[in-house]
Amino acid sequence: MTAAQVHETISEETVRQISDELDEPDWLLETRLDALAALDDLEMPDVIRTPGRDWTNLHALDFEEFVDPLNAAEDKDQIGPDEVEVLPFAEAVAEREDLLREQFGSVIDPEENYLVALSTALFSTGTVVYVPENVDAEDVTIRTTQNSRSLFNYTLVVTEQSSSVTILERQDTGESVDGERYYSGVVEIAAGENSHVQYGSLQDLDEETYNYALKRGDAADYATVNWVDGNLGSRLTKSSVETNLDGEGSETKTVGAFFGHDDQHFDIAARVWHNTAHTTADLVTRGVLDDEARSVYEGVQDVGREAWDTNSYQRENTLMLSDESEADASPKLIINNHDTEASHSATVGQIDEEDMFYMTSRALGDETARNMLVEGFFVPVLEEIEVEELRDDLAARVRERLQ
Amino acid sequence: MSSEQDQLKQTNTEERFEFKKEERSAVRSDKGLTEEVVRLISDDKDEPDWMLDRRLRALEHWQEMPMPTDWPGQPDLTELNVEEIVPYIRPDVDKRSGADSWEDLPDEIQDTFEKLGIPDAEREALSGVGAQYESEVVYQNMQERWEEKGVVFMNMDKAVQEHPDLVKEHFMTSCVPPSDNKFAALHGAVWSGGSFVYVPEDVTVNMPVQAYFRMNSEGMGQFEHTLIIAEPGSEVHYIEGCSAPKYGTHNLHSGGVEVFVGEDAHVQYSTVQNWSKNTFNLNTKRAIVEKGGRMEWISGSMGSKATMLYPCSILKGREASANNITIAFAGEGQNIDTGAKVYHNAPNTKSTIESKSISKDGGRTNYRGLVHISEGAENSSTSVECDALMFDNESTSDTMPYMEIDESKVDVAHEATVGKIGDEDVFYLQSRGLDDDDAKQMIVSGFIEPITEELPIEYAVELNRLIELEMEGSLG
Numbered sequence: 001m002t003a004a005q006v007h008e009t010i011s012e013e014t015v016r017q018i019s020d021e022l023d024e025p026d027w028l029l030e031t032r033l034d035a036l037a038a039l040d041d042l043e044m045p046d047v048i049r050t051p052g053r054d055w056t057n058l059h060a061l062d063f064e065e066f067v068d069p070l071n072a073a074e075d076k077d078q079i080g081p082d083e084v085e086v087l088p089f090a091e092a093v094a095e096r097e098d099l100l101r102e103q104f105g106s107v108i109d110p111e112e113n114y115l116v117a118l119s120t121a122l123f124s125t126g127t128v129v130y131v132p133e134n135v136d137a138e139d140v141t142i143r144t145t146q147n148s149r150s151l152f153n154y155t156l157v158v159t160e161q162s163s164s165v166t167i168l169e170r171q172d173t174g175e176s177v178d179g180e181r182y183y184s185g186v187v188e189i190a191a192g193e194n195s196h197v198q199y200g201s202l203q204d205l206d207e208e209t210y211n212y213a214l215k216r217g218d219a220a221d222y223a224t225v226n227w228v229d230g231n232l233g234s235r236l237t238k239s240s241v242e243t244n245l246d247g248e249g250s251e252t253k254t255v256g257a258f259f260g261h262d263d264q265h266f267d268i269a270a271r272v273w274h275n276t277a278h279t280t281a282d283l284v285t286r287g288v289l290d291d292e293a294r295s296v297y298e299g300v301q302d303v304g305r306e307a308w309d310t311n312s313y314q315r316e317n318t319l320m321l322s323d324e325s326e327a328d329a330s331p332k333l334i335i336n337n338h339d340t341e342a343s344h345s346a347t348v349g350q351i352d353e354e355d356m357f358y359m360t361s362r363a364l365g366d367e368t369a370r371n372m373l374v375e376g377f378f379v380p381v382l383e384e385i386e387v388e389e390l391r392d393d394l395a396a397r398v399r400e401r402l403q
Numbered sequence: 404m405s406s407e408q409d410q411l412k413q414t415n416t417e418e419r420f421e422f423k424k425e426e427r428s429a430v431r432s433d434k435g436l437t438e439e440v441v442r443l444i445s446d447d448k449d450e451p452d453w454m455l456d457r458r459l460r461a462l463e464h465w466q467e468m469p470m471p472t473d474w475p476g477q478p479d480l481t482e483l484n485v486e487e488i489v490p491y492i493r494p495d496v497d498k499r500s501g502a503d504s505w506e507d508l509p510d511e512i513q514d515t516f517e518k519l520g521i522p523d524a525e526r527e528a529l530s531g532v533g534a535q536y537e538s539e540v541v542y543q544n545m546q547e548r549w550e551e552k553g554v555v556f557m558n559m560d561k562a563v564q565e566h567p568d569l570v571k572e573h574f575m576t577s578c579v580p581p582s583d584n585k586f587a588a589l590h591g592a593v594w595s596g597g598s599f600v601y602v603p604e605d606v607t608v609n610m611p612v613q614a615y616f617r618m619n620s621e622g623m624g625q626f627e628h629t630l631i632i633a634e635p636g637s638e639v640h641y642i643e644g645c646s647a648p649k650y651g652t653h654n655l656h657s658g659g660v661e662v663f664v665g666e667d668a669h670v671q672y673s674t675v676q677n678w679s680k681n682t683f684n685l686n687t688k689r690a691i692v693e694k695g696g697r698m699e700w701i702s703g704s705m706g707s708k709a710t711m712l713y714p715c716s717i718l719k720g721r722e723a724s725a726n727n728i729t730i731a732f733a734g735e736g737q738n739i740d741t742g743a744k745v746y747h748n749a750p751n752t753k754s755t756i757e758s759k760s761i762s763k764d765g766g767r768t769n770y771r772g773l774v775h776i777s778e779g780a781e782n783s784s785t786s787v788e789c790d791a792l793m794f795d796n797e798s799t800s801d802t803m804p805y806m807e808i809d810e811s812k813v814d815v816a817h818e819a820t821v822g823k824i825g826d827e828d829v830f831y832l833q834s835r836g837l838d839d840d841d842a843k844q845m846i847v848s849g850f851i852e853p854i855t856e857e858l859p860i861e862y863a864v865e866l867n868r869l870i871e872l873e874m875e876g877s878l879g
Contacts, residue, residue, distance in 0.1 A: 050805050335791070335800045341822055344802070346817040
């Protein structure tokens with residue numbers, strides 16, 4: 001089944017107008033128009049199905065209602081140290097067309113699925129981060145505040161040999177809009193040989209916003225791509241964080257955290273493909289669900305035929321605070337090379353009664369005790385976050401939500 | 404060691420499993436799945452109309468339902484052409500619905516089961532035995548003392564005639580309806596043979612009953628149906644074994660198993676599957692477990708070209724529990740896709756799933772399992788452990804668990820590991836004087852030991868022996 005047709009006003013003309021405002025070269029306009037034309041034949045991103053159930057129903061999304069690309073509006077901060085190029089997309093088009101031409105769509109196929117193609121056709125804002133050889137850079141920060149009904153964002157990170165960078169990208173919503181909204185973000189990271197990237201993301205959109213996020217990194221020889229993916233906001237999030245370990249000795253660590261309440265729905269995936277020898281992956285996700293919130297987690301560790309000497313680990317833990325919530329999980333191992341050490345584990349449960357008893361016996365009230373235990377539950381993932389600002393922000397947002 | 408175990412140690416697999424007998428059938432249906440074939444089967448069994456109606460409804464489901472093709476990593480079913488399968492062959496035996504003496508069977512059938520060690524096992528360790536050859540149960544016997552206690556162990560076709568009320572109520576209604584999946588629908592249309600087991604309240608059948616299923620003819624399908632009703636407080640252990648000689652064309656086995664576990668009853672269902680490597684083995688097995696009842700599924704999947712098997716327990720009453728133990732061994736050309744399903748639909752229910760899989764010489768194993776905890780099933784717990792051992796770089800090992808947790812007061816844990824057979828372990832054993840093959844065999848035996856120790860000794864020996872044969876590459 002192909003996805004529903006979007007609003008008639010999303011026409012070739014719309015796409016041309018967006019591309020024109022960014023003063024894009026023909027090849028990029030063509031890429032967008034091809035993606036628009038492909039929409040009819042593309043499928044929605046995969047969702048997990050078990051007998052009688054779809055874990056997330058993307059077909060219920062009403063694109064006609066909330067896609068309005070020509071009125072896109074946002075506030076944006078794009079800051080970084082001098083030795084790194086941190087370019088708003090229009091500037092990147094003007095100054096680094098060569099780089100864009102080489103890297104745009106090199107990690108994520110612009111027509112990979114319906115929602116990616118929609119993003120390719122309609123994105124109006126974005127950031128390009130370029131880290132030259134041997135440069136070590138910290139504190140690249142990107143903040144996008146969505147002020148319109150829909151916003152399509154694009155991020156490209158390119159690191160040259162033996163460089164390193166930490167990036168923090170945040171999404172939130174500003175001026176309120178009547179009804180539902182849509183935010184779509186595509187992130188491509190091309191990590192050069194022996195480079196080190198930590199990309200952290202904190203999604204804190206308002207709870208009328210539907211969110212699609214696809215983030216993928218390709219790691220060259222001895223490169224490291226580390227992710228932190230925090231999800232707090234949105235009404236429904238479909239997010240996948242993915243790494244291709246293409247280079248020998250490359251590594252990834254993916255750290256995920258989510259906290260759902262009310263009727264939020266998080267469909268979170270962490271995926272890694274071990275494509276060559278001596279690669280290592282560690283996927284760690286922790287989530288808390290309150291009220292009627294629902295989480296869907298898929299973790300994929302795919303070890304290819306040529307991936308000798310692989311180490312691959314995955315852990316997922318969900319804490320349920322409410323009987324009305326639901327946690328679904330499917331951690332998958334796909335192992336095609338026997339020279340592998342792989343494991344995964346997943347747990348779902350409530351707050352441990354003995355822990356509660358201990359805390360309350362120390363004269364803490366029930367709620368205080370519960371809140372401390374929830375904060376404590378996130379500590380193992382917080383400890384994995386290198387960027388202090390992100391660690392503090394995430395801890396603060398968890399605390400806020402508990403209040 | 405008993406003579407049975409000597410028999411099981413027999414190394415000549417040609418003699419043990421792969422011998423072929425000339426086909427001598429009394430009735431043989433056409434190939435394919437048509438209304439004519441379904442009517443022929445029903446007519447040949449002189450079935451009541453209600454059973455024919457159920458078959459025809461199942462046929463409609465079969466015709467309407469698509470083949471399962473969109474499961475991630477599933478076995479390739481494109482080579483399975485059901486239109487080329489002969490679904491019904493009634494062997495030429497004098498007595499319909501099972502002789503009670505092996506001597507009454509034609510020589511070639513008697514010889515078949517003797518080679519498989521069934522009469523020996525019957526004498527030594529079993530309460531009752533059923534033996535199915537092609538589409539029909541040819542031998543059925545149970546010790547008299549169980550009959551006196553009201554235990555019923557009979558061929559399913561006969562149960563349709565003799566226990567119509569029980570069968571009508573339980574046969575492919577609430578447990579495995581034909582609409583459940585494409586192959587359950589197929590099964591519902593052309594089922595033949597299998598066992599009916601009824602254990603009255605508070606009766607404990609202390610020795611297992613066993614059924615053995617043998618497919619002898621090329622290109623046939625076997626579709627036996629097993630219905631077990633364990634009344635409150637009763638206990639029974641049912642064991643099934645199966646095998647077939649290898650042919651160039653495909654055979655199909657699509658069994659249906661329904662188990663009703665009454666309050667505080669306990670049913671153990673053990674399967675040692677050794678179909679030949681041209682067989683598609685696509686089964687539906689399910690139990691409904693009432694309050695305090697316990698269901699145990701133990702499955703060893705060694706044979707077949709492709710297996711899709713996920714024994715399911717529906718924990719319907721409080722404190723019901725399910726244990727699944729599954730061993731899969733996939734060698735060259737085999738794809739063993741197996742696991743377990745558990746639905747926790749009541750409070751204080753428990754389940755455990757232990758899976759061990761071994762892949763070798765390009766074989767592919769996949770653990771696929773689902774644990775569902777419904778809202779309100781508080782204080783339920785489930786633990787899933789999957790371990791996989793890989794022999795070489797041509798093989799594949801997948802693990803695909805699904806957990807749906809709709810209740811917060813639960814304890815859910817899943818763990819899986821995959822690794823290669825350790826060079827150091829092999830080296831160590833070699834340094835103790837074992838050759839490479841023996842060392843690997845010993846490591847595999849150790850790997851599956853936590854599971855084999857749960858089996859009755861005869862079956863543990865059988866399973867170990869099959870694995871040895873598999874490791875030697877000597878099973879067809």
